Structure formats: C-alpha cells, structure tokens
Amino acid sequence: MSSEEGAALPASSKGSWGSFLKSIASFNGDLASMTAPAFILSTTSLTEFSAYWAEMPKLLVAPAAEKDPQKRAMLVLKWFLSTLKQQYASRNEKLGSEKKPLNPFLGELFIGKWEDQEGTTHLVSEQVSHHPPVTAYSIWNDKHGVRLQGYNAQKASFSRTIHVRQVGHAILHLDAWDEDYLITLPSLHIEGLITGSPYVELNKSTYIVGSNGFTSKVEYSGKGWVSGTKNSITATMYPHGKEKSKHDVIYTAEGAWTNNFTIKNAKKEVVDTYNAKAEPKTPLQVAPIEAQDPLETRRAWQKVAAAILKGDMNTTSAEKTLIENSQREMRKKEAAEGREWERRFFSKAKGLPIFEKLKKEAPGESLEADQTNGVWVFDQAKASAAKPPFSQLSKELSKNGA
Numbered sequence: 253m254s255s256e257e258g259a260a261l262p263a264s265s266k267g268s269w270g271s272f273l274k275s276i277a278s279f280n281g282d283l284a285s286m287t288a289p290a291f292i293l294s295t296t297s298l299t300e301f302s303a304y305w306a307e308m309p310k311l312l313v314a315p316a317a318e319k320d321p322q323k324r325a326m327l328v329l330k331w332f333l334s335t336l337k338q339q340y341a342s343r344n345e346k347l348g349s350e351k352k353p354l355n356p357f358l359g360e361l362f363i364g365k366w367e368d369q370e371g372t373t374h375l376v377s378e379q380v381s382h383h384p385p386v387t388a389y390s391i392w393n394d395k396h397g398v399r400l401q402g403y404n405a406q407k408a409s410f411s412r413t414i415h416v417r418q419v420g421h422a423i424l425h426l427d428a429w430d431e432d433y434l435i436t437l438p439s440l441h442i443e444g445l446i447t448g449s450p451y452v453e454l455n456k457s458t459y460i461v462g463s464n465g466f467t468s469k470v471e472y473s474g475k476g477w478v479s480g481t482k483n484s485i486t487a488t489m490y491p492h493g494k495e496k497s498k499h500d501v502i503y504t505a506e507g508a509w510t511n512n513f514t515i516k517n518a519k520k521e522v523v524d525t526y527n528a529k530a531e532p533k534t535p536l537q538v539a540p541i542e543a544q545d546p547l548e549t550r551r552a553w554q555k556v557a558a559a560i561l562k563g564d565m566n567t568t569s570a571e572k573t574l575i576e577n578s579q580r581e582m583r584k585k586e587a588a589e590g591r592e593w594e595r596r597f598f599s600k601a602k603g604l605p606i607f608e609k610l611k612k613e614a615p616g617e618s619l620e621a622d623q624t625n626g627v628w629v630f631d632q633a634k635a636s637a638a639k640p641p642f643s644q645l646s647k648e649l650s651k652n653g654a
C-alpha cells in the first residue's frame with residue numbers, strides 16, 4: 253500500500269468533498285456526467301483499463317501449453333484471479349485512492365504491446381460507443397495462440413455509496429485446443445467514500461465457462477461480509493451443470509484478490525499458489541505521444557491531463573470542452589451525411605454464438621445488447637488493413653493469415 257493510503261483527502265479539499273458527496277446523493281446513474289473535485293480526477297481514460305487483463309502475459313498464455321483440460325481450465329481461473337488486483341486495486345495503490353477516470357470519446361484508442369519471454373502480446377482498445385460509454389478490446393499473443401476479446405459498459409446507481417454493475421463479458425480463445433472461455437464481469441461498489449479515500453470492493457459472483465466442459469464460479473466478499481476480510485474470493489471449478497454439487501468440485505481457490513490465493517484439488521491438496529505482491533509485471537509499451545494517432549488516448553487527452561496534474565480546473569474544463577465540442581461537430585456532420593462513425597478495429601455483430609452456447613452455465617447472464625449499443629467483435633479485416641501509425645499491427649495480422 254502506498255504511504256498515501258487514507259490520505260487522499262487534503263485538508264484544503266474537505267469542503268469540496270462534502271459538496272461532491274451531496275451532489276452524488278442525487279446522482280442519476282450517469283457516471284460520465286458526475287462532476288468531481290480536482291484531486292479525485294484521474295488523468296487516465298477508461299480505454300486504458302483494457303490493459304489490466306494482460307499485465308502478466310506469462311499467466312495469460314500459461315493455459316495454452318497445458319494438455320490436461322481440467323488443469324487448463326484451472327490455469328484460466330488462476331490468470332483471471334490474478335488480473336483482479338490490476339483491474340480494481342492498482343489505482344488506489346498507485347494514487348492513494350480510486351479516482352474518476354476520463355470519460356472516453358467515441359473512437360478513442362489505446363494501442364500497445366507487451367514484450368517479454370512470451371513473445372509479443374498485443375493490445376487494441378477502442379471506445380466503440382459514447383452513449384452509453386462502451387469500451388471494446390482485443391488482446392492476443394500469436395506465439396502461444398491466445399486471444400482475449402471483450403467489451404464492457406457500466407450501469408451505476410447510488411444508495412449509501414456508488415454501486416456499479418458491469419454489462420459485457422470477455423471471451424478467451426486458445427487456438428491449440430480450439431477452446432473458448434466465457435468470462436463474466438463482477439459488479440462492484442465504492443468503499444471509503446465518506447472519508448475521501450474511495451476504493452473498489454467486488455460483489456456477488458462471476459463465472460468462467462469453458463467450452464471444454466468445466467466452469468469456475470468466483471464469489472466475492474469484503475469487510476462487511478461473513479468472512480469479514482477485505483477483497484476476499486472463493487472459487488470452485490466443476491463440470492458443467494454441477495454448480496450445486498459439492499462432491500463434483502475439481503478445484504477450489506481461496507484468498508484475497510489483492511494479496512494471496514491458494515488453489516487446491518478435490519483432495520484438498522495445494523496444487524498452486526499465487527502471490528500478487530511478488531508476481532512480476534511486464535510494462536506495456538505505448539508509442540511516444542508525438543508518434544501517436546490523434547485519436548490515441550494519451551495524445552488526445554494530453555492537455556487535459558497536464559491541467560489536472562497542475563490542479564488547474566479552469567484549463568481542465570476548457571480543454572475538455574474543446575474535445576466535447578469537436579466530437580459534437582463530428583456527430584452532427586455524420587448525421588447530416590446519413591452515416592455513422594466508422595470504428596477502427598471493431599464491428600457490430602448480429603449475435604454471438606459462443607456466448608449463446610456457454611451462457612447456460614452462467615446463470616443470470618444475458619447479452620443485453622441494448623445496454624452496450626450492440627454486440628462488439630474484433631474485426632480482423634479492419635485490423636489487417638490498418639494504416640499508419642498502426643501498420644505494424646496490420647503487418648503482423650496479415651502474416652498470420654488473418
């Protein structure tokens with residue numbers, strides 16, 4: 253934990269925090285429209301959050317090399333659990349608290365790659381909808397034949413604190429086994445709001461449904477719950493249809509997603525352990541700002557980000573308004589010409605066969621395409637035709653016969 257933990261609220265900001273709390277009590281569910289005091293604004297846009305899925309490429313690609321289908325599904329569970337800390341706690345560890353991310357504009361991009369002993373793992377993240385905000389991503393490693401793609405939106409509400417339900421899912425594909433895993437996303441709420449040091453706690457449960465016949469259910473709990481400890485998880489892996497049957501459990505995982513967890517087999521022997529604090533991360537490589545496309549997030553938001561860092565709210569809102577106005581102009585022009593903004597890397601799909609095939613094992617999960625402005629899939633043809641500064645991507649995609 254950073255030494256700043258619990259100290260996110262500077263004395264000088266107590267007044268503005270109080271009025272912020274009052275304003276969100278009458279919050280209408282639109283996270284983007286929420287205005288927050290400067291010190292709680294993040295300089296990072298939600299398009300960057302897609303990278304949290306793969307900051308440890310070794311764990312992402314590990315299942316590909318495993319011949320045993322049960323162990324393979326267990327390694328997928330292990331990788332998924334390992335991503336939780338990055339997804340939901342890395343900001344308060346780094347910045348002292350959770351912050352309000354920048355609200356991406358339509359077409360905003362975040363492109364990068366991880367290079368390490370696993371080869372190159374690519375990331376393409378794109379804001380595919382603005383109303384409602386939806387981010388889509390594709391992450392792939394050709395050397396290991398591992399592909400992850402997904403999209404997500406958030407539905408927020410307020411009751412005592414901010415509650416967020418995630419709409420969307422991820423699908424992991426392993427080439428060597430022609431296997432898919434449908435991954436559902438946890439709902440969450442914000443803790444520490446009153447004291448000015450907000451952080452995320454996860455709720456309820458999510459599923460990882462493998463097309464190889466095994467499902468993992470992950471249950472989340474926090475301080476106020478039965479277990480009484482922050483960021484707790486218990487997971488079980490079982491054959492399809494056996495969620496309720498204790499003696500069909502193949503693996504269990506238990507611990508804290510911010511810390512350690514242990515994986516045990518049916519005989520309750522420890523088969524694997526994970527220590528979030530010790531696990532090395534591979535830094536994501538992103539092109540220098542000058543070489544980026546104007547739609548790439550760090551380039552597009554650079555002036556806003558600089559103003560936020562200076563605590564200069566006037567410039568922050570002036571620069572944000574510039575972006576919003578030019579977006580509004582573009583939408584007007586498109587409407588007048590009877591066309592829609594062409595997404596760079598993703599397309600709307602009519603349906604999602606993998607989802608339909610596997611959703612039965614994830615009770616309560618439905619596509620909810622109306623909440624995400626459609627169903628979004630990575631479009632290989634678009635990506636293979638990518639022009640500068642993304643030609644490198646297209647070269648590698650066409651090399652692989654995409």
Ligand SMILES: CC(C)CCC[C@@H](C)[C@H]1CC[C@H]2[C@@H]3CC=C4C[C@@H](O)CC[C@]4(C)[C@H]3CC[C@]12C
Pocket residue numbers: 283288292298301302304339340350351352353404406414416418442450452
């Ligand atoms: C901190 C207070 C003041 C403001 C609340 C900010 C809201 C907008 C933030 C706080 C935590 C954030 C979530 C944290 C992690 C993820 C996982 C990622 O894969 C998709 C976005 C998602 C789901 C974020 C959406 C925005 C979010 C809900």
